Amino acid sequence: MAQHRQPLWLLPGFLCDEDLWRDQLTGLADLAECTVADLGHADSIAALARQVLDAAPPRFALAGFSFGGYVAQEIARHAPQRIARLALLDTSFRADTPERLAQRLAANRTVSLPGKFRGMTEQLLPSFVAPPRLHDATLAQRINAMTLRQGREVFIRQNAMRREDGEAALRGLACPVLVLCGRLDALTPPALHEAMAALMPQARLVVVENSGHMSPMEQPAAVTRAMRDWLTA
Structure with missing residues (x-):
C-alpha cells in the first residue's frame, strides 16, 4: 500500500530559494x-508567517x-x-541585539549604493560554508546564483526585518522537532x-559533520536522512 505523503512546507534562508532544498525535494x-x-515579498517576519499560514493546509x-527558521518560529x-512537526536548521531563536540590527542596517545602506548587486561573493563565502568546501566551484556558483536571483530588493527587505525571541513559542510546542x-x-x-x-524535551538534535551553515547544500544526504527520520517519527 502506498504511504501517505504529508504536506511539508520548506522555508528557505536569507536570499535563498527552492534550490537550497533541491536534494531534499527529491529525497x-x-x-x-x-x-x-x-x-521575498513582505515587510516583516510576521507578514511572511501569515502568508504561509494562508496558503498551507490546516495541518x-x-x-x-x-532566516526561514525565524519565520517558522x-x-x-x-x-x-497547525504544525504537525517542526524542523529548525542552521538557525537561531535569539532576538536581534541592537548591535546586530545596526550591522544589518549598515549593510542595507551599502547594498543600496549605485552599482551592480553581487550576491554571495567570494569574500562572504567563508562565513557560510565549511573550510574544505571553499574551493568547491560548483557549490559556490549555486549559492551565488541563488542570491543573485533573489536580488538587491529582497536583500534589503529581508535584512530589515526584526528577528524576535522564539523561546516561548518553542517551549509551547508538543509536536516532534528536529534541530539540525x-x-x-x-x-x-x-x-x-x-x-x-x-527548550523542547521532544526535540532531536543532529549535528552534521563536515558542514558549515549551508548544510542542505553542503551535506545533502545527511540532511535528507535526518529529515526522513523526523518525518517518520
Missing part, C-alpha cells in the same frame, strides 16, 4: 508533498532554514496547533542549537 518526495515558500509539517507563536546544524556552522554554531533543543 523526501516519497514521504512528503513539498512546497517551498517564497519569503502540515514545517521546516525552516536560517513566528508560525509556532501564532498557530502551534553543521558542525562547522560559524553563523549559528552547534552550541546555539544545543540551547534551542534543550
